[in-house]
Amino acid sequence: MKRFFPELKAIPAAGKSFPEIFTELDQQYPGISSYILDEQGSLRKHVNIFIDGKMITDRKQLSDAFTSGSEIYIMQALSGG
Incomplete structure (x- = not known):
């Protein structure tokens, strides 16, 4: 994701x-949510989200629970041979 958003860094989120x-991220990095989410608001296939070290299970509605102290990582999935 750094390739498209070179200034990307860890930020605290209040959401x-x-x-x-994603609204907060878009304010700091315009367009980033459209890179992460598809037109229906589901997680794109090439992106994974982890909450406190565990990959989310709901890629469509993004309903996985987290707390204000959770660490959330949004990562581009790697593939290849």
Whole structure:
């Protein structure tokens, strides 16, 4: 993701849901949520989200729970041979 958003760094988020977090990210990095989410608001196939070290299970509605102290990592999935 650094390739498209070279200034990308860890930031604290106040959002209590993934849509709120993506709104915050878009304010700092315009266009980043469209890189992460498809047109229906589901997680794109090439992106994974981890909450406190565990990959989320709901890639469509992004309803996995987290707390204000959770560490959330949004990562580009790697593939290849």
